[in-house]
Amino acid sequence: MSAPRFYGFISNSYTAALVGPDGSVDWFPCPRFDSAAVFCRLLDDARGxxxxxxxxxxxxSRQQYLDQTNLLxxxxxxxxxxxxxxxxxPIGRTAIWRIVETPIPLVLTCRPTFNFGSCNAAYQIEDTGALFLHPAGTEALRLMINGPQTKREQRDQWTIGPGHVVVVLRYAQDAERxxxxxxxxxTNESEMIQRTKTFWLLNRLPYQGPWAHAFHQSVMVLRGLTYRTNGAMVAAATTSLPEIIGAERQWDYRFVWVRDAAYGAEALLLAGDPVGCRRYLEFxxxxxxxxxxxxxxxxxxVDGTVSHGEQEIGWLAGxxxxxPVRIGNAASGQLQLDVAGDFLWVVYLYWLTTQDHTFIRDYWWAIETLVHxxxxxxxxxxxxLWEFRDDDDRYTHSQVMCWVALKAGQVFAEKALALPGLANHWAAQAQHVRKAVWDRFHQSGLPYLTQGPRHPQLDAALLTLPLYGFLAPDDPVFRETLTQIENALVVDDRVYRYRQDNLGTAVHPFTLAGFWLARVYHRLGRADRRDALISAQIASMTDLGLFAEHIDRETGEPRGNFPQLFPHAGLITTLVERQNPAAPWFHPWPD
Structure with a gap:
C-alpha cells in the first residue's frame, strides 16, 4: 500500500494551515491554533x-517540503x-505567503469566511488584490498580489502569471487599527524565505540512525504544534476530523493537553532539547x-486559560x-487522574537528565501541591487517558500514573530537597497504590491485567506499565498481558487502543500504540519485532511524513485530527531509545 496523499501542514508556531495536493488552503485558524478558522473547507466544501x-x-500534482523544513x-x-x-x-506574523513560478496562467481564488463559515466576508477590491472584512466584527484579511495578475469576473478570483508572482494574505484581529x-x-521574498528556512533548520535535532527522515519530520511537527510564546504544545492542528467516517467520534484537539504535550516534551528531551522540554514544563x-x-x-x-464546554456547529456539514463538527471539548470537565503522573514523569526525566536541582526547588510549590x-x-x-464519557472506573493505567506521580515526588523529596519524612510518606502512599492495582488483579481471577475492574477487556495503555518502571517487561504477569494484547489488539503490526467502548467498536488502529509496543519489544531484546513495528507505523505516514491519530485499516488513509502530536512524539522517543540501549530511563527509579 503506497503512502496516502493528504494535506500538507505549515505553521509559524502561533497557528497552522493545511494545504491540499490541489493547491488549496482549506484550514487556517486565526490568529492562534485554538481560534476560529477563516478557511475551513476541510469541514464543509460549500461553506467553509x-x-x-x-x-x-x-x-x-505532487508535494514535498523544501530542504526538510516547514516550507511546502x-x-x-x-x-x-x-x-x-x-x-x-512567516515566523512572527499571521500571514500566508505563496510564491508562484508558472509558465501558464493560474486561477487564484480567495474566499475567506469568519467564525468557522458562519459569516461571509465583505469584499473591497483593490488594484493589487482585495480587503476582506468581517461585516459584524473587527477582523480583516488583506490579499496582496505582486506580479502578472488580472481580475476575473467572479469577485473572489484572479488570473495570475505567467511568470513569477508573490501572493500574501495577512490577517488583522483589529481591522480599524x-x-x-x-x-x-x-519584493523581499528571498529574505522572508531564508529567514523562515533558517528558523526551521536551526530547530532540527541531531539524529544518526535508521528512519532519519521520519525522525526529522516528527521533530518538525512537534515544533509546528508548539505555541512559540510559551512552549505549550497543542494535541493536533484541527478539530472534528473523524476517527470513523459517518460516525460521531470527532473532537476538537487544538488545545494543550497536559498528557499529550508531556509526551511531546519527553520526546524533545530525549532527543537532545532540554530547553524545549523545560519551556513546556514551566507553562x-x-x-x-x-x-x-x-x-x-x-x-x-495556548495562553494557559481553561476552555469550558463544547459546542456543536450545525451549519457545517463536517x-x-x-x-457533528465540534468546537471546544467537554473533556474539560472530566477527572483524568493520569495527567499529574504524565507531567511529573517528564519533570523527573528532566531532572535525571540535567540534574537541575534549582529547577526542582523553584517549582517545589507546584510539585508538592500535585503530589499531595x-x-x-x-x-x-x-x-x-481515553476520556471515556459517562464511563468512569478505577482504570489500571490511571492508577499506575498516580503511582508514578508519588514515586517522582518521593525521589524529589529525598534526593533534591533532603526531606526524608515527606519522602517516606509518599513512598508509603505509592506502595498503597501498587497494592491496590495488584489486589484488583488477583480479584479478577484472570492471569493478565485488564483495563479496569469493571472493564475486563484488553487496553493498549497497559503496554506503558514497563515503560514507567511499574513492573519489568519480563514480569510473568506482564508477559501474559502482552500475549493477550498481541492476540486481541494487534493486526498486521498495527495496534488498536481497545476493541470496544460505550460509543461502540473502535474501528481503526491507534498510531501511538504501535510505538508503545515497539518500545516494549526493545526492552525485551526482540529487535526484529521492534523494527517491524517501527516500519509498520512509519508506513502509516502520509506521503509528506505526517501522522493522524488513527490509520484506516482498509485504505491506509489518515483518520482523526491531523497532524497529531501523539504518534510523532512516540516515533521520536522510540527511535531515540533504540539508539540508546543503556539510557537511564530504562531503570528510572532508585533502589
Whole structure:
C-alpha cells in the first residue's frame, strides 16, 4: 500500500494551515491554533472558505517540503508546463505567503469566511488584490498580489502569471487599527524565505540512525504544534476530523493537553532539547492551582486559560459529511487522574537528565501541591487517558500514573530537597497504590491485567506499565498481558487502543500504540519485532511524513485530527531509545 496523499501542514508556531495536493488552503485558524478558522473547507466544501491557486486545465500534482523544513512546495504538471507554489507561514506574523513560478496562467481564488463559515466576508477590491472584512466584527484579511495578475469576473478570483508572482494574505484581529499596516514589501521574498528556512533548520535535532527522515519530520511537527510564546504544545492542528467516517467520534484537539504535550516534551528531551522540554514544563507549572484541584482541567488553551464546554456547529456539514463538527471539548470537565503522573514523569526525566536541582526547588510549590493532591485522590474513579464519557472506573493505567506521580515526588523529596519524612510518606502512599492495582488483579481471577475492574477487556495503555518502571517487561504477569494484547489488539503490526467502548467498536488502529509496543519489544531484546513495528507505523505516514491519530485499516488513509502530536512524539522517543540501549530511563527509579 503506497503512502496516502493528504494535506500538507505549515505553521509559524502561533497557528497552522493545511494545504491540499490541489493547491488549496482549506484550514487556517486565526490568529492562534485554538481560534476560529477563516478557511475551513476541510469541514464543509460549500461553506467553509478556502484559498486556492491551481491551473485551469488538466493537471497532476505532487508535494514535498523544501530542504526538510516547514516550507511546502506544490508542483503542478500540465500539458503546457510545470508550475510550482512555495507555501509558508512567516515566523512572527499571521500571514500566508505563496510564491508562484508558472509558465501558464493560474486561477487564484480567495474566499475567506469568519467564525468557522458562519459569516461571509465583505469584499473591497483593490488594484493589487482585495480587503476582506468581517461585516459584524473587527477582523480583516488583506490579499496582496505582486506580479502578472488580472481580475476575473467572479469577485473572489484572479488570473495570475505567467511568470513569477508573490501572493500574501495577512490577517488583522483589529481591522480599524491594523488594516493600514497590512501591507508587505512583497519584493523581499528571498529574505522572508531564508529567514523562515533558517528558523526551521536551526530547530532540527541531531539524529544518526535508521528512519532519519521520519525522525526529522516528527521533530518538525512537534515544533509546528508548539505555541512559540510559551512552549505549550497543542494535541493536533484541527478539530472534528473523524476517527470513523459517518460516525460521531470527532473532537476538537487544538488545545494543550497536559498528557499529550508531556509526551511531546519527553520526546524533545530525549532527543537532545532540554530547553524545549523545560519551556513546556514551566507553562504547565504556572497553571497549577494551590487551592483545590491543581489542574483545573486536563487541557488548557495556548495562553494557559481553561476552555469550558463544547459546542456543536450545525451549519457545517463536517469532513466528508461526518457530523457533528465540534468546537471546544467537554473533556474539560472530566477527572483524568493520569495527567499529574504524565507531567511529573517528564519533570523527573528532566531532572535525571540535567540534574537541575534549582529547577526542582523553584517549582517545589507546584510539585508538592500535585503530589499531595494525588496522595489524597488516587482512589477515585476517572475517565482515563481515553476520556471515556459517562464511563468512569478505577482504570489500571490511571492508577499506575498516580503511582508514578508519588514515586517522582518521593525521589524529589529525598534526593533534591533532603526531606526524608515527606519522602517516606509518599513512598508509603505509592506502595498503597501498587497494592491496590495488584489486589484488583488477583480479584479478577484472570492471569493478565485488564483495563479496569469493571472493564475486563484488553487496553493498549497497559503496554506503558514497563515503560514507567511499574513492573519489568519480563514480569510473568506482564508477559501474559502482552500475549493477550498481541492476540486481541494487534493486526498486521498495527495496534488498536481497545476493541470496544460505550460509543461502540473502535474501528481503526491507534498510531501511538504501535510505538508503545515497539518500545516494549526493545526492552525485551526482540529487535526484529521492534523494527517491524517501527516500519509498520512509519508506513502509516502520509506521503509528506505526517501522522493522524488513527490509520484506516482498509485504505491506509489518515483518520482523526491531523497532524497529531501523539504518534510523532512516540516515533521520536522510540527511535531515540533504540539508539540508546543503556539510557537511564530504562531503570528510572532508585533502589
Amino acid at each position: 472558505g478556502f484559498f486556492a491557486i491551481r491551473p485551469e486545465g488538466p493537471w497532476e 512546495v506544490t508542483t503542478f504538471q500540465t500539458p503546457d508546463g510545470q508550475a510550482t507554489i512555495l507555501d509558508f507561514l 491594523e488594516v493600514p499596516q497590512l501591507t508587505e514589501p512583497l 504547565i507549572f504556572n497553571t497549577v492551582d494551590l487551592v483545590g484541584k491543581p489542574f483545573a482541567a486536563p487541557f488548557y488553551r 469532513y466528508r459529511n461526518t457530523r 493532591w494525588v496522595a489524597g485522590h488516587w482512589q477515585q474513579e476517572d475517565a482515563s
